[in-house]
Amino acid sequence: MESTAADQLRDKVCLITGATSGIGKAAALALAKSGATVIAVARDPARGTATVAEIKTATGNSHVEVLIADLSSQASIRLLAEAVQRKYDRLHVLINNAAVVKSTRTVTADGLETMFAVNHLAPFLLTNLLLDRLRASTPASIFTVAAPSTVQLNFDDLQGERQFSALRVFGATKMGNLLFSFALARRLQKTGVTANAYHPGIVRSNLMREAPAPMRLFTGVLNRFGSTPARAVEGMVQLAASNANGVSGQLFHGVKPIDVAPYAHDEQVQERLWAASAQLVGLAG
């Protein structure tokens, strides 16, 4: 008899960032419904606690916990990783999902441009800090929620200091998610840990609430044709159950890999971004 996603997820520990809204909340709910242990990461304690209570009530799964972290702060990400390591000796699924869109250039407490810090550096740092746990829990899988971005990075101005365009900087962070996932997959070959990016499609969510008006208007129109978060995460939950069928280094949409711009597969670019990111978060490259 074929095993279902629920059979495969029942004993798995899954961490998801940005669990209080949109795609992250839908994924946390679906994983909990399948019986997984879910670590829901939230920046706001009240929203995080309310989300977890809602998921527990809806699913009857008591193994759902909120951990609080502000992913714009590297100190907070390090505390989060320590808490995960202290509380869980296994981690089978890591979903880097949280992201933000800003209309103007803002900087984090660490002095970094906010979208670059939350959307790209946070997944980079959190994943690296949790890699030992994932390696000890094989088969394990990492998903970074991204999009088929075609934006090429400007390594002389990665954080939009000289020239800021919200659309470009956001697009660059989504390209960063692809470059990071593919470089990570190469490092994790033959370890039993898969690393992929996941494109949810156009989804009705809160993502554009702080975006510039034209971007908000445009996505507002697109969103009319968008799917619900619940629908958008179905593929990712199936992939989490099957460890992406052993496939690594791809951008998935649903349960199928899709094409990305050739630039995302450029190993030199991937390694250049890896080195720059490692330096900015204080990790050995």
Ligand SMILES: NC(=O)c1ccc[n+]([C@@H]2O[C@H](COP(=O)([O-])OP(=O)(O)OC[C@H]3O[C@@H](n4cnc5c(N)ncnc54)[C@H](OP(=O)(O)O)[C@@H]3O)[C@@H](O)[C@H]2O)c1
């Ligand atoms: N929506 C789409 O059409 C679409 C398409 C392609 C890719 N994506 C990707 O899907 C992912 C999820 O986006 P979404 O559409 O579900 O957006 P969303 O509804 O705005 O959810 C974003 C989540 O990230 C959290 N977050 C933001 N900044 C944070 C921080 N500093 N620390 C901790 N958590 C933080 C938010 O927390 P709060 O609840 O506290 O705000 C929220 O839970 C993103 O990576 C996005 O790029 C979305």
